[in-house]
Amino acid sequence: MQQVQLKIANLLDMEKFAHTLAKYFKDEGAVIFLDGDLGAGKTTFTQYFAEGLGVKDVVTSPTFNIFKRYKGKNRYLNHFDLYRIQDNVYDQGFEEYWYSNDDISIIEWAEYLPNEFRSMFSLKLSLDSITEDVKYINVLGKNSIISYIKDYCHEFIR
Numbered sequence: 418m419q420q421v422q423l424k425i426a427n428l429l430d431m432e433k434f435a436h437t438l439a440k441y442f443k444d445e446g447a448v449i450f451l452d453g454d455l456g457a458g459k460t461t462f463t464q465y466f467a468e469g470l471g472v473k474d475v476v477t478s479p480t481f482n483i484f485k486r487y488k489g490k491n492r493y494l495n496h497f498d499l500y501r502i503q504d505n506v507y508d509q510g511f512e513e514y515w516y517s518n519d520d521i522s523i524i525e526w527a528e529y530l531p532n533e534f535r536s537m538f539s540l541k542l543s544l545d546s547i548t549e550d551v552k553y554i555n556v557l558g559k560n561s562i563i564s565y566i567k568d569y570c571h572e573f574i575r
């Protein structure tokens with residue numbers, strides 16, 4: 418695992434970052450954790466990332482549905498939001514998706530996961546709102562993904 422800090426100055430930066438990152442996942446599935454307060458940009462990131470994966474459907478916040486699944490060009494995107502279920506992640510059948518090697522699972526509010534699931538991510542983005550538009554993102558991930566970000570998203574590195 419390696420870490421890198423990004424500065425995302427506005428929505429256009431977020432779009433570029435998410436689209437570029439999505440390209441990495443053409444050839445492999447992943448579990449991506451998203452942490453950050455309400456309004457930090459977790460769903461917004463996911464919407465751009467989904468576009469980058471070739472999802473044609475409109476991606477909406479899963480806060481009330483908890484889970485939605487979308488078909489991308491090469492793989493499925495599973496989008497979770499644990500805010501409302503918090504400790505009740507068991508018995509929902511989610512593990513089947515999280516342990517799939519082909520899909521991308523994005524989990525908003527991953528900090529609510531029970532301990533046993535806390536290390537199953539290959540990428541974790543922690544979003545901090547500096548102002549309404551400017552976000553700092555702490556990125557922790559597999560070495561290969563962080564190297565990719567350093568190569569292709571270097572304009573956003575702090």
Ligand SMILES: Nc1ncnc2c1ncn2[C@@H]1O[C@H](COP(=O)(O)OP(=O)(O)O)[C@@H](O)[C@H]1O
Pocket residue numbers: 425426427428431453454455456457458459460461462478525549550551552
């Ligand atoms: N740089 C940015 N990155 C992401 N969202 C931003 C940015 N600047 C402004 N926003 C706005 O902030 C809001 C973030 O909301 P949302 O993505 O739903 O947050 P969360 O899912 O973390 O609760 C959206 O209205 C989005 O348009």
Ligand SMILES: [Mg+2]
Pocket residue numbers: 459460461478479480498525
């Ligand atoms: Mg959200």
